[in-house]
Every structure is written in structure tokens, then in C-alpha cells.
Amino acid sequence: MSLLLPMKKEEYLSSSKELLNQSPDLVQKVFNHEGQLIIVQFIHYQINKDQLEDELLEIITKSNRPWTNEALLNKIPIASTKQENKMDAIIEQMIHGSVCIYIEGEKEATLFALPNQEHRSLNQAETESLVFGPQVSFTESLMTNLNVIRWRLDTSDLVTEKLIVGERIKSEIRIVYLKSLADTENVDTIRQRISDLKVPEVEDTSVLGQLIEDSSSTVFPQLIFTELPDRFCQAIVKGRVGVMVDKSPTMLIGPMNLFSFFESTEDLYMRWNMGSFIRLLRFISMALSIILTPMYVAALTFHYEIIPSTLLVSLGQSRSTVPFPPVLEALLLEMLIELLREAGARLPTKVGQTMGIVGGIVLGQAAVEAGFTSNILIIIIALSALASFTAPSYLMGTAVRIIRFPMILLAGAWGIIGIVFALSFLVIHLLKQKSLGRPYLSPIYPLQWGDFNESIFRVPFQKNAERSKSLMTKDRSRYNESKAAERNDVDRL
Amino acid sequence: MKWSSILIIVFILAGCIPKSYIETLGIITAVGYDLTEDQRIRGTLVMYQFDTAEASTSQVVTGEADTSKGIRFATSRLTSHQLVSGQVRLEIFESELAKRGMMKYMDTLQRDAAISDMGFLATSEVPSEDLLKSGNDEDRPNTGNYIQELIKKSINEEAIPNAVLTSFLHDYYDAGKDPILPSLTLDEDKAVINGISLFQDDRYVHTTSHENTFYIMLMKQEFEHGQFQIQLADDALKKYHKKESIDKPGDGALHVSIHELNTEHDIHPSKGDPTNQSFTLKMEGRLLEITQDIDLKNKEAVEALEKQVEKEVKEHLQETLQILIEHQVDPVGFGAKYNAQNRTNRVTKENWREQIPSLQVDFDVSFKLLRYGISE
Numbered sequence: 001m002s003l004l005l006p007m008k009k010e011e012y013l014s015s016s017k018e019l020l021n022q023s024p025d026l027v028q029k030v031f032n033h034e035g036q037l038i039i040v041q042f043i044h045y046q047i048n049k050d051q052l053e054d055e056l057l058e059i060i061t062k063s064n065r066p067w068t069n070e071a072l073l074n075k076i077p078i079a080s081t082k083q084e085n086k087m088d089a090i091i092e093q094m095i096h097g098s099v100c101i102y103i104e105g106e107k108e109a110t111l112f113a114l115p116n117q118e119h120r121s122l123n124q125a126e127t128e129s130l131v132f133g134p135q136v137s138f139t140e141s142l143m144t145n146l147n148v149i150r151w152r153l154d155t156s157d158l159v160t161e162k163l164i165v166g167e168r169i170k171s172e173i174r175i176v177y178l179k180s181l182a183d184t185e186n187v188d189t190i191r192q193r194i195s196d197l198k199v200p201e202v203e204d205t206s207v208l209g210q211l212i213e214d215s216s217s218t219v220f221p222q223l224i225f226t227e228l229p230d231r232f233c234q235a236i237v238k239g240r241v242g243v244m245v246d247k248s249p250t251m252l253i254g255p256m257n258l259f260s261f262f263e264s265t266e267d268l269y270m271r272w273n274m275g276s277f278i279r280l281l282r283f284i285s286m287a288l289s290i291i292l293t294p295m296y297v298a299a300l301t302f303h304y305e306i307i308p309s310t311l312l313v314s315l316g317q318s319r320s321t322v323p324f325p326p327v328l329e330a331l332l333l334e335m336l337i338e339l340l341r342e343a344g345a346r347l348p349t350k351v352g353q354t355m356g357i358v359g360g361i362v363l364g365q366a367a368v369e370a371g372f373t374s375n376i377l378i379i380i381i382a383l384s385a386l387a388s389f390t391a392p393s394y395l396m397g398t399a400v401r402i403i404r405f406p407m408i409l410l411a412g413a414w415g416i417i418g419i420v421f422a423l424s425f426l427v428i429h430l431l432k433q434k435s436l437g438r439p440y441l442s443p444i445y446p447l448q449w450g451d452f453n454e455s456i457f458r459v460p461f462q463k464n465a466e467r468s469k470s471l472m473t474k475d476r477s478r479y480n481e482s483k484a485a486e487r488n489d490v491d492r493l
Numbered sequence: 494m495k496w497s498s499i500l501i502i503v504f505i506l507a508g509c510i511p512k513s514y515i516e517t518l519g520i521i522t523a524v525g526y527d528l529t530e531d532q533r534i535r536g537t538l539v540m541y542q543f544d545t546a547e548a549s550t551s552q553v554v555t556g557e558a559d560t561s562k563g564i565r566f567a568t569s570r571l572t573s574h575q576l577v578s579g580q581v582r583l584e585i586f587e588s589e590l591a592k593r594g595m596m597k598y599m600d601t602l603q604r605d606a607a608i609s610d611m612g613f614l615a616t617s618e619v620p621s622e623d624l625l626k627s628g629n630d631e632d633r634p635n636t637g638n639y640i641q642e643l644i645k646k647s648i649n650e651e652a653i654p655n656a657v658l659t660s661f662l663h664d665y666y667d668a669g670k671d672p673i674l675p676s677l678t679l680d681e682d683k684a685v686i687n688g689i690s691l692f693q694d695d696r697y698v699h700t701t702s703h704e705n706t707f708y709i710m711l712m713k714q715e716f717e718h719g720q721f722q723i724q725l726a727d728d729a730l731k732k733y734h735k736k737e738s739i740d741k742p743g744d745g746a747l748h749v750s751i752h753e754l755n756t757e758h759d760i761h762p763s764k765g766d767p768t769n770q771s772f773t774l775k776m777e778g779r780l781l782e783i784t785q786d787i788d789l790k791n792k793e794a795v796e797a798l799e800k801q802v803e804k805e806v807k808e809h810l811q812e813t814l815q816i817l818i819e820h821q822v823d824p825v826g827f828g829a830k831y832n833a834q835n836r837t838n839r840v841t842k843e844n845w846r847e848q849i850p851s852l853q854v855d856f857d858v859s860f861k862l863l864r865y866g867i868s869e
């Protein structure tokens with residue numbers, strides 16, 4: 001049973017201290033104003049002190065009439081106010097940056113929200129960098145992020161639903177979508193999965209993503225996390241649903257399919273043929289990244305027949321000094337690359353570069369010269385590592401690098417049969433995946449030719465009159481294609 | 494349970510597959526078969542082997558046995574590497590051995606799944622051991638590789654007919670058709686092609702000259718970008734010699750060189766009689782060289798030149814046919830063509846051989862000169 005107002009000054013002050021665990025940050029100030037005892041309480045770093053002095057204390061002290069709760073609400077020019085009589089609710093509001101004013105004897109205390117949040121300003125994107133296009137990234141502040149999105153999508157159609165998650169530490173979560181476009185079922189799925197969560201706290205958007213995604217056993221990410229406002233907004237206007245979590249600079253988008261992990265916003269900013277080419281390049285590099293090293297292992301362990309005659313001599317010569325079987329050789333080098341990547345990621349930027357040089361050049365060169373590995377394998381491993389980094393989604397790139405290891409092991413055990421086995425398993429696995437209950441492998445399965453426009457190729461905007469079928473948008477048509485083709489140039493012939 | 498059983502299968506069954514690490518193998522790339530004096534076969538294997546310190550990656554080993562797999566067994570005593578035949582791209586048969594019928598030595602080539610069907614076959618006038626051990630290989634990894642590239646290039650240039658194992662087997666099993674293969678010989682310690690060898694079924698009978706090779710190919714296949722040289726009668730185009738030419742334009746022999754030769758042909762067997770056939774040949778080409786000064790601006794001169802080429806080609810075709818008939822071989826497949834179009838009086842492998850001497854072919858050749866270059 002929580003404490004209720006009204007109470008005496010001493011009782012009020014001590015119970016507040018008690019509820020805040022004797023926090024040294026609690027400021028308690030008692031004014032004797034026209035015979036009234038006015039008690040002002042706040043946590044000093046949570047509020048904006050300039051505003052407190054100019055807009056609150058000055059008005060209260062300069063008045064020559066006794067104050068009532070109603071007078072406080074009417075006279076003080078602060079928009080966000082609240083009246084509470086429960087002590088623990090008052091304390092919670094103060095933690096969130098409110099100033100509490102209690103006039104002794106009143107049944108309720110008045111709370112003015114003057115929050116002062118420390119946050120960085122909008123910065124350049126770090127993990128998803130673009131060569132060409134907007135550079136700005138989200139920050140940790142939900143309000144700043146919402147501001148950025150409202151500014152990009154300035155329509156009343158934009159819904160930002162609020163949910164609170166976390167039993168111990170509460171986090172504010174926003175579900176963002178366009179009401180006239182996003183599929184109600186997708187929105188409901190996200191809303192239900194989030195509100196069903198019974199967790200003590202949500203650390204970050206990526207944690208929330210893992211809590212609500214369809215399958216937690218797969219290596220493949222099912223929802224996209226992005227720090228780019230333009231990517232987020234592009235997904236929203238396509239009819240997808242976004243989720244924002246307070247205090248997290250990454251946003252979550254769903255539902256996704258496998259191919260959307262290879263889409264970059266840059267594809268849209270570049271001309272369609274460049275965009276399509278680069279997207280195709282990413283698909284090919286993913287396939288190469290998965291296949292290349294296992295193929296080397298399989299060919300050199302079992303299938304010497306498939307090695308092209310012209311390559312046979314150089315392959316054989318470089319292999320002749322290596323003391324390990326090809327599986328071990330490949331695993332060693334793959335581990336080396338993973339080590340380099342991990343060390344590079346953990347170290348500060350300046351040291352990281354040195355690491356790259358020491359690891360990449362010195363180790364690689366020395367390994368070949370010592371007859372530790374064949375130089376052709378070095379090329380293959382470096383190529384497939386490079387290829388795996390082309391994925392615009394960091395999580396997808398990591399997934400691709402991870403599935404290489406079982407494939408190498410299988411290739412070493414069973415040769416090409418093992419590779420085919422692993423690939424079949426991979427395809428079956430992907431077919432089973434879902435993103436927010438939507439098929440993960442669409443538009444390939446279920447086959448939607450129309451969706452190839454956006455997900456596999458990047459067709460010219462003039463030809464992209466229809467929205468993706470697999471997103472089940474409420475409005476399928478983006479524009480009238482025949483009308484869009486009409487040109488009304490002045491010099492039209 | 495499901496997962497653990499899959500894992501157990503993967504790692505236990507993996508032991509059942511023999512591993513062939515590339516550095517432990519002696520990878521055979523070319524094989525030569527010769528007949529020894531005591532009627533056994535001597536096999537020469539060209540192989541790649543990758544040793545730690547060895548600079549040279551190739552080795553040639555020789556062994557004697559009665560079967561081709563026996564040769565591998567005999568030669569395996571000569572090397573520390575495990576001999577494998579999955580990269581065999583060339584098989585050479587000495588003509589003395591080929592005379593006895595090649596199929597019994599080629600059995601393993603068809604039967605062993607590791608051996609590529611796209612390997613090249615060739616016959617050799619000298620022992621194939623000498624060919625594969627010859628010194629001049631144009632700095633290729635080994636002589637086997639050099640000969641293989643030589644044959645591959647010649648087939649691409651349409652200088653010799655296709656010589657892969659499948660096409661040989663196809664021709665062999667086809668009733669009314671005989672296979673042909675390129676024939677190799679040594680010239681100053683270097684392997685060279687000296688013509689094509691004709692077969693009765695799988696028995697080698699004769700090696701033709703380069704000139705006849707062209708005419709056999711003209712009958713056997715259609716050219717896309719071939720070339721040929723032909724000698725016409727010295728005074729065949731006398732009328733069209735350039736008048737203003739300072740030198741005597743009509744001096745010397747008249748040779749014509751045709752490039753970018755494109756041909757189409759059609760064989761029409763007469764109904765019910767495989768020995769009576771007609772052969773229509775359409776040739777197109779580009780004149781690149783002519784040894785007399787002919788006024789080619791004159792349309793009639795061009796037409797006359799075409800007529801002369803047609804006449805000469807026709808004569809050569811007839812001569813070449815006589816050589817084929819003389820050796821009782823049919824690499825063109827007149828018999829097979831007859832079989833394809835007739836249901837009565839079918840040609841079989843046995844009766845066609847007897848009928849070849851009475852084969853009559855009526856040639857109809859047309860030649861069109863597409864371009865003849867600047868004539869001024």
C-alpha cells in the first residue's frame with residue numbers, strides 16, 4: 001500500500017527521501033510563501049535548471065497571493081503537467097525529470113516535466129556507411145529519432161504507437177507504420193509479440209529483435225536492424241513496419257525476406273542499371289563466399305579430376321609443402337581471418353589498422369613462405385572473406401561467414417557430396433524460415449514474379465508501378481503506369 | 494537423437510571415402526601405348542607429381558604388361574605417388590598396335606568412370622614412347638600437355654577432324670561409318686601432326702596426306718572458318734590477266750588461297766541402293782592470295798575463278814574418295830546416311846565393308862567468292 005497525500009511537511013520530506021533510497025541527488029526546498037509551506041522537490045541533474053528558475057520558481061516566489069493547485073496549473077507556462085496523490089508515482093515522475101511542487105495540506109502534488117536529457121547530436125553513420133546518399137544516422141534519443149522520422153515522413157498517415165516494455169526497467173517502444181499502407185496483420189503481429197513480452201528489461205533494439213523474431217535457432221537474421229533514417233523510412237513507405245526503442249540508436253524493420261538483406265539504400269540513389277549490377281554482385285559474392293573454400297577443400301581432398309589442367313600444376317606445387325590435409329589448412333586460415341576481423345573490431349581504430357597490416361600481410365606472407373598454407377588458398381580465403389563483407393547487413397555477412405565452417409568440415413569429410421548435402425540443408429532451412437510469419441524466401445518461394453522488380457533487381461522507377469505483393473500492402477499501386485510514361489516536355493516532338 | 498545420429502553418420506561414414514590428397518597423387522595426363530617385340534603392350538605415362546623440393550613437376554614412366562590397367566600396376570612400382578587417371582586428356586596409340594584393333598586397349602577408357610570422355614585420341618607412326626619423351630615441348634609443363642594443346646588447337650582451326658574419345662566411339666559403333674584420328678610423328682625431336690589415320694572399325698589401315706585430310710573433312714563435316722589452298726590449271730584464267738601489268742602476269746603456277754571457308758553439304762543416297770549416292774557441297778570463302786595477276790574488277794573473271802575452283806575441288810574429292818574406297822573405309826558415313834533415310838536393304842557393319850568398293854558418289858560443288866580484297 002503506497003503512501004498517499006496529504007501529509008505533513010516532515011513526513012512528506014522524509015518519505016520522499018526514503019522512497020529514493022536516501023539519494024544525495026534529491027533536492028528539497030521549502031518556501032514559506034504568504035503563510036503557506038510550498039515544498040519543491042526534484043533530482044537535480046534530471047531537470048533543466050534554467051527553465052526551473054525562470055519559468056517556475058520566479059513566478060511562484062513573485063506572486064503575492066497564496067497558491068492553490070489550480071492556480072499552479074493555470075499560471076505557470078509549462079505545458080506538460082500532472083497531478084498525483086500517490087507517493088511512488090510522484091517519485092517515478094521525478095526520476096523521469098519532473099519537478100514536484102506540493103503545497104502542504106493539499107490532497108495532490110503538482111508535477112511539471114522539465115526533463116534534461118544528455119544525448120549526442122545527429123552524427124555520421126558508422127556501421128552502415130554509404131558512398132553516395134544521406135550520411136546521417138539515428139541517435140540514442142527516441143525523441144530526436146522520432147523528430148528525424150517525422151521530418152522525413154511528414155504526413156498525418158504516420159502512426160507512432162507507444163508501448164512500454166520491461167518489468168523492472170521500463171523502456172518506451174514505438175511501432176511506426178503508415179496507416180493506409182502497412183498490412184494490419186503485420187502490425188498486429190509486432191504489437192502482440194512486443195506486448196506479450198515478460199522481461200525484466202530490454203537492453204537494445206537488437207535484443208528486442210531477438211525476443212520477437214520467429215526462430216531463435218537459425219543463424220540468419222529475420223529482421224533488419226539499421227541506423228540509417230533513410231533506410232528506415234524507405235522501408236516504411238514500402239509498407240513495412242518499424243520498431244524504435246528508446247535509448248537505442250538502431251531501429252528494427254520487418255517483415256523481411258532473405259534478399260532484402262542485400263539491398264542497400266544506395267541502390268535507389270544510383271541509376272537503376274548500376275544499382276541492379278551492384279545488387280547482383282552482392283548475390284554472386286555471397287554464393288562465392290559460401291562455396292569457394294569448401295570447393296577447394298573438396299577438390300584437393302577427393303576430386304582432383306575437376307581441377308582445370310591449367311590450374312593443376314600451380315595448385316599441386318603450392319600444396320606440396322603443406323603439412324596438413326586441406327580441411328585443416330582451410331579451417332586454420334579461416335580462423336586466422338576471423339581472428340583478424342575480431343581483433344580489428346575490438347581494437348581502437350589507430351591500432352586496428354596496424355593489426356590489419358601485421359595480420360594480413362605479414363602473417364599471410366610468412367605462412368606461405370614457411371610452407372604452412374598454399375598461396376592459392378590464401379587468395380581464396382581472402383576473396384571469400386572480402387565477399388562476405390559486401391552484405392549491407394552486418395548480421396547477414398556474419399551469418400554467411402559462420403555457415404562456411406560446417407560446409408568446410410563437410411567438404412573435408414565427404415567432398416562435393418558433402419557440399420551438396422550442406423547446400424540442400426541450407427535451402428530447406430531457409431524455406432522453413434519466416435519473418436513475422438511471412439515467408440523468408442519470397443519472392444523465390446512462394447514465387448512472385450512481380451516482386452523481382454524490387455527485391456532481386458532494381459528496375460527503373462518508371463517501371464516500378466506496383467508495390468511488392470509479399471508485403472500485402474493495403475494499396476498495391478504506387479502510380480498509374482501509363483500516365484507516368486506520358487511526357488509533357490516543352491520541346492516534345 | 495535425430496541430430497546426434499546425423500552427426501555420427503557424418504563423422505563415421507567419412508572414414509569410408511578414400512581420400513586422395515593432390516600432393517600424394519601421380520596424376521596421369523597422357524598415355525601412350527606401343528607394341529613390343531614380344532607382342533606385349535608397352536605403356537608410357539606422362540604424369541604430374543608434386544614433391545616438396547622438386548622443381549620439375551612432370552615425370553614420364555614406362556611399363557610393360559598385357560592390359561592397360563596392368564601397365565598402371567607395372568609403372569606404380571616406379572613412383573612413390575599413387576597413380577590416378579582422372580586427368581587423362583590424351584591417349585596415343587602406335588599405329589602398329591592400332592592395326593590390331595584399338596577397342597581391346599581402349600576398354601578401360603570407356604569403362605573407368607574416372608577417365609574423361611573428352612580426352613583426345615591420336616595414332617603415332619613412331620613409338621609413342623619416343624613422342625612423349627621427345628625434347629621439344631615449347632616450354633609447356635610436359636610433352637603430353639604440348640601434344641594435347643597441339644591437337645586441341647588444330648581441331649579449333651578446323652585443320653583436323655574432332656578427335657575426342659566420344660566422337661571416336663560414336664563413329665565406331667555407328668553402322669556404316671568408320672572413325673578417323675589425327676596421326677602424329679616426330680620431326681626433329683618434336684611431335685607434329687602428319688595427317689589423319691583411317692580406320693576399318695577400330696583397325697588402323699592408312700595415314701593420308703594433309704591434302705587428302707582437307708577433302709575428307711570437306712565430306713565429313715561442315716566448315717565454319719576453315720581455309721584451304723588449291724592449285725588451278727596454269728592458263729585457266731588467261732583471258733582475265735591484267736593488261737597493263739608490267740610483269741608478265743601469266744607466269745608461273747596458279748595457286749589460290751581461300752580463307753574463312755564456310756561450307757554446307759548434303760548427302761543424298763539413292764533409294765534402296767547404298768552404293769549410289771550424290772553429294773552436294775556449297776562453299777563460300779574469301780580470297781586472300783592468288784599467284785597470278787587477275788583483273789578481279791571484272792565480274793566474269795570472278796565467275797570464271799569460282800568455276801575453276803569448283804572444278805578442281807570436285808576432282809580432288811573424287812580422288813580422295815578413290816583412296817577411301819581403295820582402303821575400304823568410310824569415315825564420311827555414306828552407309829550411315831543411307832541407313833538414316835532408308836528402311837530396306839539396310840547397311841550393317843559387316844555388309845557395308847564389302848559394298849564400299851562399288852560405292853559411286855556424284856559430286857556437285859558450288860563455290861562463291863564472298864570478298865577478294867583490294868584489286869587496284
